[in-house]
Amino acid sequence: MANEEAIRISELTGEPMPGGRETDLRARSRLSSRLGRLGLIGVPYLWLLILFLLPFVIVLKISFSDITIAMPPYTPVFDWADGVSGNLAKVKEFTLQNYGFLASDALYYLSYLSSLKIAAISTVLTLLIGFPLAYGMARSPREWRPLLVMLVILPFWTSFLIRVYAWMGILSREGLLNQFLIWLGVIDPANPLVILSTNTAVYIGIVYSYLPFMVLPLYATLEKLDETLLEAAADLGCPPWKAFWQITVPLAIPGVIAGCFLVFIPAVGEFVIPDLLGGSQTLMIGRTLWTEFFNNRDWPISSAIAVVLLLILVIPIVYFQNQQARLQESEK
Amino acid sequence: MRDALAGGLVAAALIVAGPAAAQDKVVNVYNWSDYIDESILKDFEAETGIKVNYDVFDSNEILETKLLAGSTGYDVVVPTASFLARQIQAGVFSELDKSELPNIKNMWPVIAERTAIYDPDNTYSINYMWGTTGLGYNVDKVKERLGEDAPVDSWALVFDPANAEKLQDCGIHMLDAPEEIIPAALNYIGLDPNARDRESFEKASEMLAKIRPYVQKFHSSEYINALANGDICVAIGWSGDVFQARDRAAEADNGVSVEYSIPKEGALMWFDQMAIPKDAPHPENAMAFINFMMKPEEIAKATNYVYYANGNEASQEFIEAEILDDPQIYPPEDVLERLYTVEVYNPRDQRNLTRTWTSVKSGI
Structure with missing residues (x-):
């Protein structure tokens, strides 16, 4: 067994095959390196366990409970104090009524749909703005690039909330944008543009806030792109626009996918931007969830909304990842 | 979050x-x-x-x-x-x-x-x-649109669609608080402000739906500045907040005069x-x-x-x-008698109240 592995390692590393006492030593060092590796992998897993899985299990548990007037405002379905048999008995009366409730009112269905739509449109807009930006950065002189990356990151140095508030000042009726356009004489002072408190303002807010998350992965991919491929294409008489579509774009796809995920996923659950920039007709699941949690104090229903939101996001992503993995397998 | x-x-x-x-x-x-x-x-x-x-x-x-x-x-x-x-x-x-x-x-x-x-x-x-929840209004702008005898002492100032339509261009704000606005609406249409049955909520919602197109914003604090700056005509708001708006306008000396009134039909205390x-x-x-x-x-x-x-x-x-x-x-005593209080809603009624409010605001 140990020998077999030793052979495999010697094959991989190209070192001569060890024998006798040396195998023992190798086995021992291999064990410690395996422990080291386990420790290294353990850190992110522990992170996931504590910061994702544990909170998720708590939310899932609340989503099966009933609302009540108490502290906290729900009756736990499962309780450690009941022991194993007590909890097993409860499994029988366990219901999905909170999830059923979500299906009974069109409000929830429409909120999910509207959130997905707003997030999808925002992602496309972010990509349309982000790609040329990242491309320009990747093609700029090498010594400028760190500065340009810095400029993309710079807005993060100010609070996200303050930047969204700033947009309220820009987009309002008496805001900077309208003042500027009136000064230019483009619009009539009596009829200023109404952008704040509409979905347009929400799109502007999301695209602005999430642009760096699109630009950075795109830049990382485009910067690594092997320029000799483009030179070869030019040598063989390929026009630059065709080389762009046939070489640059396909090679940038991993960056596009990463960027789109980084924008789309948080945008679906966004609450602050629609709340501050949107109007009362702006329907997004984040706001519906807020209403359930704060106005109705209904922790079970809001937890159910959160679980469904997570499933809506996770299932397609896992499916997509599987497809990608299969595609790569078949290419081998 | x-x-x-x-x-x-x-x-x-x-x-x-x-x-x-x-x-x-x-x-x-x-x-x-x-x-x-x-x-x-x-x-x-x-x-x-x-x-x-x-x-x-x-x-x-x-x-x-x-x-x-x-x-x-x-x-x-x-x-x-x-x-x-x-x-x-x-x-x-x-x-x-x-x-x-x-x-x-x-x-x-x-x-x-x-x-x-x-x-x-x-x-x-x-x-x-x-305090009370009543009407804050811009004296001159309301007079300009509704005449000298504008019903500033009545919920009809905003709840009557004919008035609301005329005030639309200069702006109407409402508190984003169903516990305050729905009882006011019930009070205006002659129902018990304390009612919590679905039917009453629906009637309040129908009335509010008629004036909804003329409401610029549902928000619980922005109206203070908006009234003080003369950006809006009327706000359904909290008494003291409207007085703060009145004082800010007076301090700024911007020619805006803001007043507060407790509607004669009654108001929430x-x-x-x-x-x-x-x-x-x-x-x-x-x-x-x-x-x-x-x-x-x-x-x-x-x-x-x-x-x-x-x-x-x-x-x-x-x-x-x-x-x-x-x-x-x-x-004074006679006004105090017209003020109503609203009792606590149980979780089911609270859900109906919130849902009614969502449907008033978003039409869903």
Whole structure:
């Protein structure tokens, strides 16, 4: 067994095959390196366990409970104090009524749909703005690039909330944008543009806030792109626009996918931007969830909304990842 | 969500600091924003040597969610009575030992009687301020659009679609608070403002749907500036907030004159109550703070500053005449009778109320 592995390692590393006492030593060092590796992998897993899985299990548990007037405002379905048999008995009366409730009112269905739509449109807009930006950065002189990356990151140095508030000042009726356009004489002072408190303002807010998350992965991919491929294409008489579509774009796809995920996923659950920039007709699941949690104090229903939101996001992503993995397998 | 996270971290820090802090001479107060004359806090610190950590919120919902989650680290909180009633049921507060509150003799029986609807015998709370939810309006702009005899003393000013349509271009704001607007709508269409059956809610919703197209915004604080700057014509808002708008406009001398009126059909009377959470880290200091806030000259300072009436009878001799004699702040007997209170909604009614409100606002 140990020998077999030793052979495999010697094959991989190209070192001569060890024998006798040396195998023992190798086995021992291999064990410690395996422990080291386990420790290294353990850190992110522990992170996931504590910061994702544990909170998720708590939310899932609340989503099966009933609302009540108490502290906290729900009756736990499962309780450690009941022991194993007590909890097993409860499994029988366990219901999905909170999830059923979500299906009974069109409000929830429409909120999910509207959130997905707003997030999808925002992602496309972010990509349309982000790609040329990242491309320009990747093609700029090498010594400028760190500065340009810095400029993309710079807005993060100010609070996200303050930047969204700033947009309220820009987009309002008496805001900077309208003042500027009136000064230019483009619009009539009596009829200023109404952008704040509409979905347009929400799109502007999301695209602005999430642009760096699109630009950075795109830049990382485009910067690594092997320029000799483009030179070869030019040598063989390929026009630059065709080389762009046939070489640059396909090679940038991993960056596009990463960027789109980084924008789309948080945008679906966004609450602050629609709340501050949107109007009362702006329907997004984040706001519906807020209403359930704060106005109705209904922790079970809001937890159910959160679980469904997570499933809506996770299932397609896992499916997509599987497809990608299969595609790569078949290419081998 | 970010707030909740930050709040959680603060709470966690307070828990960790708990045992050490127990001996500290501090009191953590959580009150509404723009709701106190800060010199009162300095007076308290000077007199007792207890340092005040003063933190503010701007909605009952935020306060209630924190209280229900527990371990807020706050010693004194100031919820509105209709919310307080539910929090009492949930077991959030500890009873007040009245023998440790000698200044309670200064309180006003008329108000104590009304707050007892929410907090029987006022066991858990002491009134801080009270006020009404009515109409704030821009005098000149409303006259310009609706003539000299504009119905500024009636809900019809905004609830009648014909009026609302004429006021549309200069702007109507409403509090984003179903507990305040739905009862007002019920009151206007001649139903019991305290009703909580689906049918009544639907009727209120139908009426509000007719004026919905003319409402520019549902928001619970922006109307103060909007009224003061002359950006809007009418707001359904809280009395003291409208008076703040009136004063800001007067200070700015921008030619805008703002007035407040209690509609003749009746208006909601609300009470903000000081109470001590059960898990307060410094309950004794909290008692000292509440007792101090019942000193006539101190609470009068707050009223003179925020233009809300308080529930302290002895303080009235220290209140400026222009406030005490203003029938919109300290309403006379006959007006007081028209003011209604709304009892706490149970979870099912609350859900129907919120759902009605969502459908008024978004049409879904």
